[in-house]
Amino acid sequence: VSKQVITVGRDVLAQTRIEAAVFRDEMTRRGTLLVNMISSPGAGKTALLAATARHWSTRQQGRRPQMAVLVGDLATDRDAQRLAPFVPVVQMTTGGACHLELPLVERALMALGDFKGEFLFIENVGNLVCPASHDLGEHLRVILLSTTEGDDKPGKYPKAFRTSHAMVISKLDLVPHVPFSIEAATDDAREIQPNLTVLPLCSLDGTGIDSWCDYLEAERRKLLARPECV
Amino acid sequence: VSKQVITVGRDVLAQTRIEAAVFRDEMTRRGTLLVNMISSPGAGKTALLAATARHWSTRQQGRRPQMAVLVGDLATDRDAQRLAPFVPVVQMTTGGACHLELPLVERALMALGDFKGEFLFIENVGNLVCPASHDLGEHLRVILLSTTEGDDKPGKYPKAFRTSHAMVISKLDLVPHVPFSIEAATDDAREIQPNLTVLPLCSLDGTGIDSWCDYLEAERRKLLARPECV
Numbered sequence: 342v343s344k345q346v347i348t349v350g351r352d353v354l355a356q357t358r359i360e361a362a363v364f365r366d367e368m369t370r371r372g373t374l375l376v377n378m379i380s381s382p383g384a385g386k387t388a389l390l391a392a393t394a395r396h397w398s399t400r401q402q403g404r405r406p407q408m409a410v411l412v413g414d415l416a417t418d419r420d421a422q423r424l425a426p427f428v429p430v431v432q433m434t435t436g437g438a439c440h441l442e443l444p445l446v447e448r449a450l451m452a453l454g455d456f457k458g459e460f461l462f463i464e465n466v467g468n469l470v471c472p473a474s475h476d477l478g479e480h481l482r483v484i485l486l487s488t489t490e491g492d493d494k495p496g497k498y499p500k501a502f503r504t505s506h507a508m509v510i511s512k513l514d515l516v517p518h519v520p521f522s523i524e525a526a527t528d529d530a531r532e533i534q535p536n537l538t539v540l541p542l543c544s545l546d547g548t549g550i551d552s553w554c555d556y557l558e559a560e561r562r563k564l565l566a567r568p569e570c571v
Numbered sequence: 572v573s574k575q576v577i578t579v580g581r582d583v584l585a586q587t588r589i590e591a592a593v594f595r596d597e598m599t600r601r602g603t604l605l606v607n608m609i610s611s612p613g614a615g616k617t618a619l620l621a622a623t624a625r626h627w628s629t630r631q632q633g634r635r636p637q638m639a640v641l642v643g644d645l646a647t648d649r650d651a652q653r654l655a656p657f658v659p660v661v662q663m664t665t666g667g668a669c670h671l672e673l674p675l676v677e678r679a680l681m682a683l684g685d686f687k688g689e690f691l692f693i694e695n696v697g698n699l700v701c702p703a704s705h706d707l708g709e710h711l712r713v714i715l716l717s718t719t720e721g722d723d724k725p726g727k728y729p730k731a732f733r734t735s736h737a738m739v740i741s742k743l744d745l746v747p748h749v750p751f752s753i754e755a756a757t758d759d760a761r762e763i764q765p766n767l768t769v770l771p772l773c774s775l776d777g778t779g780i781d782s783w784c785d786y787l788e789a790e791r792r793k794l795l796a797r798p799e800c801v
Contacts, residue, residue, distance in 0.1 A: 382611045382699050383720025417726045439700035469612050470669040489719035490613025496647045
């Protein structure tokens with residue numbers, strides 16, 4: 342049996358927390374709202390980001406917000422290919438790992454160039470468990486729950502819901518065809534996280550996309566209004 | 572900084588592999604086919620197991636196969652409650668962990684009592700990543716992909732598909748309402764695992780449940796026909 346000494350100390354986690362806080366502060370200084378999107382595989386993160394880009398890029402009045410996406414997967418660049426027609430995007434592949442960590446996100450941001458737009462989205466690996474335990478320096482954590490997954494999921498995956506600021510209920514168009522109650526899902530999630538903002542929407546037909554974009558813009562205004570942000 | 576010596580050797584994984592093999596052999600000796608069910612959250616593992624129980628319990632001709640379920644979740648006993656009206660079931664809660672490991676399964680089986688029926692199902696934690704790396708001593712690994720998740724998932728979560736024997740395509744009733752091609756999903760999965768058995772079905776209306784049950788019974792017959800199984 343080979344032996345190897347591993348030094349285990351409180352420093353490890355503290356260091357990760359510090360690095361996330363530093364990254365968050367840097368984003369705040371730039372005026373960029375950093376959003377970490379978490380969900381099961383296939384809940385519609387990529388479709389929502391495409392719909393968000395379409396919504397802002399076709400805005401008639403006022404400034405059109407600039408956004409970019411750092412998208413994570415175990416393998417393939419399929420999501421980056423889907424998003425590339427709409428927004429600047431960098432694919433991160435974890436090579437099998439079940440969640441994103443900050444160093445990979447930082448490298449991806451460098452690959453994006455000097456992004457100073459209003460909104461930077463991290464599309465995490467499709468996984469309702471592991472990403473919940475990793476702070477990527479985001480200002481907002483958004484969890485997507487699709488109507489086809491069932492309204493009993495929050496209680497079964499509590500950490501992901503407890504650590505999120507908003508819950509998007511996606512695939513609203515399928516409600517007539519599946520056993521799902523928006524009210525039951527909301528109650529179950531707010532049992533865990535009472536302050537959760539709930540945003541039902543459908544990315545394919547555009548229902549609720551305006552409220553989602555309004556929410557993001559309001560959160561960015563709050564960020565800019567903070568005293569430390571000059 | 573506190574220090575702690577961790578002995579890292581090949582023994583750790585080898586021991587786990589040995590224990591899984593021993594458990595598999597014990598199941599083989601009992602004539603019980605052990606099936607490990609893996610999928611994203613909400614893909615319909617519990618619904619499929621309920622439909623399987625209904626199918627067998629209402630069989631008119633021949634012996635009705637006996638089945639039991641060990642069901643895994645991070646928290647709550649919701650799935651066990653759903654299954655309890657149909658089959659013997661034990662809920663395993665991981666307390667936040669992202670996959671099941673063999674010792675928990677062995678304890679759950681003990682809680683079930685002296686089960687010697689034909690089919691024992693392990694419903695893993697809803698997660699398309701981490702459960703793929705853990706051998707629970709199963710004879711068959713079955714991955715569920717629901718039509719609402721999209722047909723691009725196999726390539727994005729390759730290990731789960733590569734290590735599976737069969738892919739159930741669930742929620743067939745929703746195909747008219749979602750962008751999903753059974754052919755594309757099958758091609759993508761077989762690119763990774765050419766020997767994959769593909770079984771499209773709908774647990775709610777019963778479509779394909781007979782083929783699924785036939786498949787399981789055929790796999791059990793193969794198991795009993797192996798020379799080491801006396």
